Structures are given as structure tokens and as C-alpha cells.
Amino acid sequence: MDVLVNPTESSLLRFTTAGSVDDGKSTLIGRLLYDSKSIFEDQLLAVEESSKRRGDAHVNLALLTDGLRAEREQGITIDVAYRYFATPKRKFIIADTPGHIQYTRNMVTGASTADLAIILIDARLGVIEQTMRHTYLASLLRIGHIVLAVNKMDLVDFDEAVYNKIVADFQAFAKGLDQLPKVTPIPMSALNGDNVVDKSEHTPWYTGPSLLQHLETVQVHSETAADEARFPVQWVIRPISDRKDAKLGNLHDYRGFAGRMASGTFRVGDDVLVYPSEMKSKITGIHTFEGPQEEAIPQLSYSITVADEIDTSRGGMIVKANEPTQTSQEFDAMICWFADKKTLKPRSRFHLRHTTNDVRAVVTDVLYKVNISTLEKTTESKEFALNDIGCIRLRCATPIFFDPYGKNRTTGSFVLVDEQTNNTVAAGMITHSLVDAGDEDAEVAI
Amino acid sequence: MSAITHLQFLESEAIYILRETAAQFQKPALLFSGGKDSIVMAWLARKAFHPSRLPFPLLHVDTGHNFPEAIEYRDWFVQEIGASLTVGLVQKSIDDGRVQEEQGYNASRNKLQTVTLLDTIEENQYDACLGGGRRDEEKARAKERFFSHRDGFGQWDPKNQRPELWNIFNGRKQFGEHFRVFPLSNWTEMDIWQYIRQENIPLPSLYFSHQRKIIERHGQLLDATTGIIPLHDEEKPKVKEMTIRFRTVGDVTCTGAVESTASTIDEIVAEVAAARQTERGTRADDKRSENAMEDRKKEGYF
Numbered sequence: 001m002d003v004l005v006n007p008t009e010s011s012l013l014r015f016t017t018a019g020s021v022d023d024g025k026s027t028l029i030g031r032l033l034y035d036s037k038s039i040f041e042d043q044l045l046a047v048e049e050s051s052k053r054r055g056d057a058h059v060n061l062a063l064l065t066d067g068l069r070a071e072r073e074q075g076i077t078i079d080v081a082y083r084y085f086a087t088p089k090r091k092f093i094i095a096d097t098p099g100h101i102q103y104t105r106n107m108v109t110g111a112s113t114a115d116l117a118i119i120l121i122d123a124r125l126g127v128i129e130q131t132m133r134h135t136y137l138a139s140l141l142r143i144g145h146i147v148l149a150v151n152k153m154d155l156v157d158f159d160e161a162v163y164n165k166i167v168a169d170f171q172a173f174a175k176g177l178d179q180l181p182k183v184t185p186i187p188m189s190a191l192n193g194d195n196v197v198d199k200s201e202h203t204p205w206y207t208g209p210s211l212l213q214h215l216e217t218v219q220v221h222s223e224t225a226a227d228e229a230r231f232p233v234q235w236v237i238r239p240i241s242d243r244k245d246a247k248l249g250n251l252h253d254y255r256g257f258a259g260r261m262a263s264g265t266f267r268v269g270d271d272v273l274v275y276p277s278e279m280k281s282k283i284t285g286i287h288t289f290e291g292p293q294e295e296a297i298p299q300l301s302y303s304i305t306v307a308d309e310i311d312t313s314r315g316g317m318i319v320k321a322n323e324p325t326q327t328s329q330e331f332d333a334m335i336c337w338f339a340d341k342k343t344l345k346p347r348s349r350f351h352l353r354h355t356t357n358d359v360r361a362v363v364t365d366v367l368y369k370v371n372i373s374t375l376e377k378t379t380e381s382k383e384f385a386l387n388d389i390g391c392i393r394l395r396c397a398t399p400i401f402f403d404p405y406g407k408n409r410t411t412g413s414f415v416l417v418d419e420q421t422n423n424t425v426a427a428g429m430i431t432h433s434l435v436d437a438g439d440e441d442a443e444v445a446i
Numbered sequence: 447m448s449a450i451t452h453l454q455f456l457e458s459e460a461i462y463i464l465r466e467t468a469a470q471f472q473k474p475a476l477l478f479s480g481g482k483d484s485i486v487m488a489w490l491a492r493k494a495f496h497p498s499r500l501p502f503p504l505l506h507v508d509t510g511h512n513f514p515e516a517i518e519y520r521d522w523f524v525q526e527i528g529a530s531l532t533v534g535l536v537q538k539s540i541d542d543g544r545v546q547e548e549q550g551y552n553a554s555r556n557k558l559q560t561v562t563l564l565d566t567i568e569e570n571q572y573d574a575c576l577g578g579g580r581r582d583e584e585k586a587r588a589k590e591r592f593f594s595h596r597d598g599f600g601q602w603d604p605k606n607q608r609p610e611l612w613n614i615f616n617g618r619k620q621f622g623e624h625f626r627v628f629p630l631s632n633w634t635e636m637d638i639w640q641y642i643r644q645e646n647i648p649l650p651s652l653y654f655s656h657q658r659k660i661i662e663r664h665g666q667l668l669d670a671t672t673g674i675i676p677l678h679d680e681e682k683p684k685v686k687e688m689t690i691r692f693r694t695v696g697d698v699t700c701t702g703a704v705e706s707t708a709s710t711i712d713e714i715v716a717e718v719a720a721a722r723q724t725e726r727g728t729r730a731d732d733k734r735s736e737n738a739m740e741d742r743k744k745e746g747y748f
Contacts, residue, residue, distance in 0.1 A: 012452040079607070081588045082581050084634045091452040093632060105609060112611040234465040239498040251497055258494070260462045260613075289493035299450055301461040301494070314469050338609055353614050356469070413612045422618035424608045 010086070013215060016095040016110040016143070018134035019120030024151045028120065028190035029083060029096055032212065035197045036085045080110045089216045100130075104137070104372070104387040108336045108427055111141040112413070115220035118147045118211075123156045123187075127169040133372050135170075139177045140334060140389070140429070142409060145220055147211065148185040154192055158202040163187045176375065179406065184218075186211055228323040229264030230403070230411050231296070232355035233257045233316040237303050247291045256287060256303030257318065259356070262410035264320070266296040266304070271321035274310045275401045280321055281306040315357035317401055317411075325401040325411060328433040332367065332393050334405075335416070337384035339425040342418065344384040344392070350425070354400050354414035361416070365393040384426075391431065405429035453641055456633055457490065462613065463592055463629035464494040464576070468501045470617035471574040471625065475532065475567075478504035480516035480650060481695040483578030485523065486638055487629055489647055491576075492527045503530040505566065505575065507559050509697045510537045511674045516695055519650040534566030553676075554699040564600040567624060574617070574625040582634040593617055594626040602626075639718055643711045652692045655709040660688045666702035674698040693718075 019025040083094040095110030097103065111117060117138040121131055138146055148170055156162045167185045174180060186195055187203050188211060194200035197212045209217070237256040244250055266272070270283045285305040286293045296302050304318060312318075319325060337344050344363060352361035366382040369390035377390075384390065405412030416426035450458075464487075467474050476491060478484045491500050504524060524531045539545045539562045548554060567575065581588045591607050593615045608616055617625055630638070642649065659670040661681055668675055670685045675698065677685070690703035691714075708714045 010452050011449050012455045079589045079604070080609075082632070083588070084582050084632070086634075086636070091637075109609040109611055113613075234462070235469045235495075237495060237498050241498075243497075245497045248497055254497060258465055260458055287496075289496040297450070299455060299458055301458040301465075303496070351618065353616060355614075356466075409612065413614065415611055415614050415616065417616055417618055422616070422620065424610075424616045427609070427611045 010088075010090055012091050012093065013116065013218070013220065014093045014095070014114050015116040015118060015215070016097060016107075016114040016138075017118045017120070018097060018107055018138070019118075019130075019149075023120035023122050024190045025096075025120050028118075028149065028151065028188075028196065029094060031190050031193055031196050032094075033083065033085050035193065036087055036212075080106050087212070087216055092215065104133075104336065104389070105338045107134070107137050108141065111137060111143055112409075112427065114141075114143055116145040116147065116215070116218065117143045117181075118149050120149045120151050121166060121170075123150050123152045123162055123166065126166050127173060129373050131170070132173055132375070135174060136177065136370075136372055136375060139174075139179045139181055142179060142406060142429075144181055145218060146181045146183045147214065148183055149190075149211065150185060150187045151190055153187045153194060153203065154189040158187070158194075158200075160203075160205045163206075184208070184214055186214065227263035227298075227408065228403075229266055229270075229318075229320045230262040230325070230408060231257075231259050231266065231302075231304065231318040232262060232357075232410070233312055233314060233318065234259045234356050236313050248287070254305070256285075256305050257312065257316075258301070258303045259318075260301045261296045261298050262355075263298050263408055264323075265298070266318075266320075268292075268294060272306065273319050273321045273324055274306065274312050275317040275319070275325070275327070276315075276399070277311050278324075278327075279308070279310050281308045281310050283307075315355075317355065325403055326433045327399045327401045329397075329399045330364070330393065330395045330434040331402070331430050332391055332432055332434065333414070333428040333430045334389065334391050335384070335426045335428045337386060337388045337426050339418065339423065340386045342425065344416075344426065345382055349419060350416040351419060352394065352396060352400075352414050352416060352428075354402065355411060357400060359400060360397040361394050363392050364395045367391040367393060393434070394428075402430050402433075404432055406431075453637065453644060456630075456637055457493075457641070459632060460487070460490045460629040461494040463615070463627060464491050466593075466615050466617070467574055467576060467627045467629075468495070470615070473570070473572050474502040474574040474576060474627070475505040475570070475572045476500070476502055476576040477563075477578070478506050478520065478531075479578075479696065480506070480512075480520045480523075481578065482638055482642065482649060482653065483580065483630060485647060485649065486633075486641060487576060487578045488523070488527060488529065489645065490629065492529075500527070500529045502576075503532045505532045505534065505572070507534045507563050507566065508536065509556070509559055509699075510535065511554075511698045513650075513652055513669070513672065513695065513698055513701075515650050515652050532566070532570065534562045536562045538562070539565060554697065556697055556700050559697075560600075567600070572624065573619070574627055576627045576629060578630055579626075579628045580630050580633050580635075580638075590628060590631065592628055592631050594628065595619065596624050596626060598622040600624070636715075636718055639711070639715050643715060650695060652695050653714065655689055655691045655707050655713075657687055658690055658703065659685050660690060660703060661685050667704065668702060669698050672698055 017025055081096045083096055085092050095114055097106045097110040119134045150163055150166050187206050188195040190196060194202055195210045197210060199210050235258040237258050239251040239254055241251050266283055268283055268286055272281055272283055274281060284307050286296045287303045346363050346365055348363045350361050352359050368377040368379050369388055371378055372389055403411045412430045414428045415424050418425045476488060478488060495501055536558050540547050545558045545561045579587055591610050660667050661670040689707060691706040691708060692701055692703050694701060708717045
């Protein structure tokens with residue numbers, strides 16, 4: 001049962017939670033779901049029965065989130081689980097990821113679609129290596145907002161000095177990051193509900209919002225209308241029919257580029273540049289099922305028509321004429337390696353999937369790896385094993401059109417796919433281009 | 447940020463997934479049961495490819511144990527949105543000796559559907575099947591991907607799923623493998639109802655309050671009107687006329703009713719908001735064990 005969200009006013013917030021079971025992460029999520037009345041009676045009953053059968057001393061809310069048999073049997077979370085809850089103000093999607101170092105891959109996956117990360121700290125332990133790792137990953141994936149949940153405050157007598165020291169330690173560490181997210185620290189006890197939904201009487205010295213109040217009101221910068229317009233083409237709509245549509249007229253010549261507005265806006269009449277041909281044209285129509293629209297806005301899906309017969313299809317992109325992307329065959333990127341049976345090293349080859357494009361790519365160099373516990377760059381090894389993070393240089397068979405990840409999460413991200421198994425083996429974030437494709441005609445043998 | 451509503455976000459995300467499916471696969475099909483989730487999915491597919499017609503057929507796996515209202519609706523809906531329809535018959539799988547029908551009073555063809563589905567997929571060479579599954583429905587589904595890989599035997603390996611990042615979906619596969627794609631992954635039951643209300647989508651009458659002959663068995667309110675569920679002699683006098691509606695619509699043998707007077711979408715939305723049970727609480731198929739859904743999914747169930 002979700003609470004009735006006002007369907008015309010409520011927005012969506014996607015967040016991820018990082019922390020291990022010991023930090024009280026499952027308890028926190030359980031409490032958010034329970035206090036927002038998103039847990040049903042039969043779910044609670046099933047969990048109570050399972051807890052009893054397993055001999056747990058208390059109702060184990062982690063059983064709500066551990067969906068797979070292996071997870072229940074081993075009492076661990078091995079995969080990203082998505083949870084949903086809503087308040088009258090907002091709908092929330094939680095990517096619940098396990099916190100240990102061997103699950104970096106899951107954390108990166110959960111973070112890739114999140115606007116905010118909750119990082120849990122055990123007030124008794126303070127800022128530890130794991131805290132720094134989670135914060136580094138949130139910053140690497142360009143999550144703009146972090147909630148520093150200083151949990152288990154009940155076990156340190158809700159001591160303001162303990163809390164202040166943890167916040168200061170954390171801020172000292174966060175200063176060293178390339179990209180500094182906005183940090184909101186909150187003292188809480190997930191077990192007892194202090195500062196989770198309601199403000200706690202135990203922390204009169206804390207003047208900020210409760211966790212839920214913050215989640216309901218925080219303004220996240222995701223894809224904004226002010227960014228440069230990016231419209232990757234997914235599919236070309238060609239009815240090839242002499243049917244007449246009430247709003248579009250004769251469909252014989254209709255040719256619409258279908259896609260989702262990644263960032264920025266388009267209006268009918270805008271001058272545009274269409275990749276890969278880089279031909280210029282003008283937008284003549286922005287269509288949805290509901291009819292012609294004046295404007296295309298971020299995150300919504302459209303079918304766009306242009307004035308000229310332009311050669312583009314899936315993998316192409318439409319941008320404003322005065323806001324070109326970068327185009328290059330070769331670029332540097334931060335990657336996280338996901339495969340457990342294979343490694344990545346110079347000369348490794350992949351299918352690179354970027355927006356709606358799929359090109360072959362080869363690793364031309366490994367620049368450095370990052371020790372995610374100390375954040376030091378190392379060049380000792382040029383081989384990536386499971387969960388390794390670092391910077392590589394890639395060369396593609398044909399130029400791709402992109403923005404640096406720091407500027408645009410959609411056009412700056414890619415995944416690498418193994419040529420033999422077809423598995424997704426790496427997540428990548430483009431840092432910068434090396435040569436512009438226009439400057440170099442050399443064929444690349446891939 | 448130009449704020450879009452959560453329903454606008456979910457609609458656009460589903461349209462994006464539907465277009466990715468059409469673009470990345472040779473021969474997709476959309477699994478259509480006549481239930482509200484598959485109706486919403488097909489509705490979104492019409493939007494995704496407008497003004498073209500759907501670039502894939504609707505596929506109905508027919509257990510033969512249908513509510514007549516669901517079939518009537520199916521045939522009307524297919525016509526309405528201008529789609530084509532493929533039907534896989536569980537009865538044919540039984541007649542061909544591909545499956546053995548469960549015996550007894552609680553017999554259900556629910557599990558047999560898997561064989562018919564996989565046979566239909568193979569026969570028609572479908573390489574991706576769009577399903578209306580949602581992650582909020584059941585705990586094994588909470589870990590399901592949008593693009594869910596199935597091996598050459600149609601099986602799901604939950605421990606070896608492809609990570610899905612940003613909005614990049616990897617549909618690469620070997621010959622003989624296929625995918626299940628779930629465009630409604632991020633929707634909740636309430637989202638579905640609010641969207642149905644917003645879009646004014648017509649639904650089968652089963653979802654609205656009506657009078658029906660019901661037999662109560664193991665706490666479930668089962669249909670006794672169609673005659674599909676065999677009754678024990680001692681149950682026959684206990685059949686009673688009740689005012690009910692269905693929260694989910696599936697095969698007659700495993701779809702339980704709830705007592706309800708909700709006869710409009712608004713009343714249903716209010717009822718769903720006040721409900722204390724998950725909608726799958728009325729599904730006998732999930733109650734067989736704690737792992738029932740995960741086990742069926744591994745074998746190739748929806």
C-alpha cells in the first residue's frame with residue numbers, strides 16, 4: 001500500500017544507501033518503509049515467521065530486502081535491491097546496495113541512477129575507511145547530494161561533541177575530493193526512530209531537518225533545462241502508410257526521430273546539428289501521442305521531425321547548432337571493472353555502449369589505478385581485477401559524440417561489453433578527449 | 447529543474463525501454479494477459495511508436511482457465527490499439543504431451559504456462575518478451591533487471607545478472623538465448639492505478655465491484671461462477687453470492703477476489719491506498735513456498 005501521492009504535484013527522488021549491515025542500513029530502510037506505511041501486513045507476517053524459523057531474537061527487517069534464496073540462507077545481500085515508498089509530497093526509489101569492498105560493483109550500479117546518497121556512520125566508530133570509500137564512489141559517480149547519517153547516536157548518549165567531531169572529520173576528508181557534493185549531516189538512531197521521520201527530543205542541540213523531511217524537500221540538480229540540449233536517437237518512426245492521422249495528416253512521409261531528452265530543451269524552429277553526419281537542420285515538430293508540443297523538456301520522451309532529409313538513425317544524436325558535443329575516437333575515462341573471471345589490460349577489446357550507440361573499442365593504455373581505501377593513484381599494475389577502479393585510454397572504431405561525465409551524466413557515461421560472453425564488464429565515465437576526430441584521418445585497426 | 451511528476455517520469459522511462467527493446471532485438475513480443483499491468487504496458491507501447499503501429503505482436507499464453515470477461519476485453523483491446531495477437535495454448539501443450547496436468551481440487555495450470563511460453567517463444571523465434579512485472583510485487587522481482595537475460599533453456603540465473611547502469615541496457619546475446627524485458631520495473635501498484643485514472647484507460651469489468659458466486663478455500667475467495675474450479679461435495683452448499691472485485695486478473699484457479707464495493711477508478715485508488723495486504727496476497731501461486739516466485743522465475747516463468 002503506498003500512501004496517496006498527489007499525482008499532479010509530486011516529484012521523484014532516487015537515492016542510494018551505502019553502509020554495511022552493522023551500520024544499521026537495513027534497519028534504517030526498514031524504518032523508512034515501515035513509518036511511511038509501505039510495508040504490508042502480509043509482508044511483515046512473512047518476515048516475522050521467517051525470523052522465528054531462523055531463530056532470530058527479533059524481527060529481522062533485513063529479510064524484507066533480501067529477496068533471493070541464497071541471500072536469505074547466508075544472511076547477506078548480494079545484489080542491488082530496489083525499494084519504493086511514497087509520502088504525500090514525493091515518491092522515492094531506493095537503490096539498496098551492500099557496503100563491503102567486494103560489492104563495489106553493486107554500489108557503482110546503484111549510484112549511477114541516484115540523485116542523492118545516504119552514507120551511514122556508526123557513531124561509536126566515526127569516519128572509517130569504508131566511509132571514505134563510499135564517499136569517493138558517490139563523488140566519482142557525480143552524485144550531487146550526500147546525507148551523512150550519523151547513526152546509533154543512542155549508544156553515545158546523543159553526545160553533541162561526538163557528532164561534531166565526526167562531521168568535522170568527514171568534512172576534512174571530503175575536501176580532498178575532485179568533486180565536492182553537498183553534505184547534509186544528520187544525527188540519528190534508526191533503531192529507535194530518532195530524527196528519521198520526526199525530529200528527536202534527544203537531540204535538542206540539532207536544528208536541522210529529520211531525514212525524511214530532508215528527502216522530501218531537497219532540490220536535486222539532475223538533468224536541468226539550463227544544460228546544453230542532448231537528444232540521443234533510439235529509433236526512427238516511419239509509419240510507411242497512407243493512413244491519415246487526425247493531428248499529423250497524411251503519414252506517408254512522416255519520419256520522426258524517437259528518443260528521450262537527456263538534458264536541455266528544444267523548441268520548434270530551433271537550429272540543430274545532427275550526428276553523426278553533423279548536418280545542420282531545423283526542428284519542424286516535437287510530437288508525443290497526445291499531439292504536437294511546443295517544447296521538449298529533460299527526461300521526457302518524444303518523436304522529433306526536422307526540416308531536411310538528414311541521414312541519422314539509432315546511435316545518432318540531435319543537439320543545438322551552437323552547442324556541439326565533443327567528437328573523438330580516442331579518450332580517457334575512469335572505469336570500474338566488474339568481471340570476476342577476466343581482467344582488463346592494454347589491448348583488451350570490447351563492445352562499447354554509449355547512449356544508443358554500439359562501437360568496438362580497444363584499451364590503448366592503463367594510466368593509473370586508484371586504491372579506493374587510501375585514494376592514492378598507483379601505476380604498479382596495468383591489470384584491472386573485479387572491483388578495481390582507475391583511468392584508462394580507449395580508442396573506438398568510429399568517433400563517438402560525447403560530453404565529459406562531469407558535465408553530462410548521460411552523454412559522458414558508457415559500459416564495456418565482453419565480446420565472448422556479452423556480459424557487461426565495466427562502467428565508464430569519460431574524463432576528456434585526446435584528439436578531435438576532425439584533426440586526424442588515420443584509420444584505426446580494431 | 448523543470449519538475450516533472452513521478453508519473454511523467456515513469457511513463458517516459460517505460461517508453462524508453464519499449465523503444466530500446468524494438469531497436470535492440472530482431473523479433474520481440476509483448477506478453478499480454480488482459481491484466482491491468484499488461485494493459486498499461488501495451489498502452490505505453492502504443493504511445494512509444496505513435497503514429498506507427500506496434501512493431502511487435504501481443505502474445506497471450508492462454509491456460510484455457512480464463513475469465514470470459516478477460517478474453518472479451520483482450521479481443522476488444524487488440525482491435526482498439528491496432529495490434530496483432532499471437533496465442534499460445536496450454537491445452538495444446540497438454541494434448542501434445544509436453545506437460546502433465548496437475549490433479550486434484552487445487553490443480554492449477556499456472557506452472558504449466560512456462561512450458562507453453564517457452565515453446566511459443568521457440569516456435570515463433572521471439573528473442574525478447576516484454577512483461578508487465580514490477581519490482582514492488584514480490585521480493586524475488588525486486589532484484590530483477592529491466593533487460594533480464596535468459597539462457598538457451600529459458601532459465602534465469604539471479605546470481606549472474608548483468609549490472610544495469612545509467613540508462614544503458616545491454617541486449618547482446620548468443621543465438622538461442624532470449625531476454626525478458628520489464629518496462630514497468632519501477633512502478634508500484636498505486637502508480638499503475640493513478641496512471642490508469644490519469645489516462646482514463648478502460649479495464650476489464652472484473653476489476654470493479656460485482657456480484658459473483660464465490661467459494662472460500664484456505665482463506666481465499668475463489669470463483670465458483672465459471673465452473674473451472676472443481677468443488678468438493680461438502681463445499682457445494684457453502685458457495686455464496688458475494689460483492690467482490692479482483693485486484694489482479696490471472697488464471698481463474700489462482701486468482702482470489704476481495705470483498706469490495708469499489709465500482710469506479712477513484713474508489714479503487716482509495717481502496718488500494720487503505721489496503722493492508724499486498725495484491726499478490728490474493729495469489730495462490732505465490733503461497734506455495736517462500737521461494738515460490740524465485741523458483742518459477744528460474745525455470746522461465748514470467
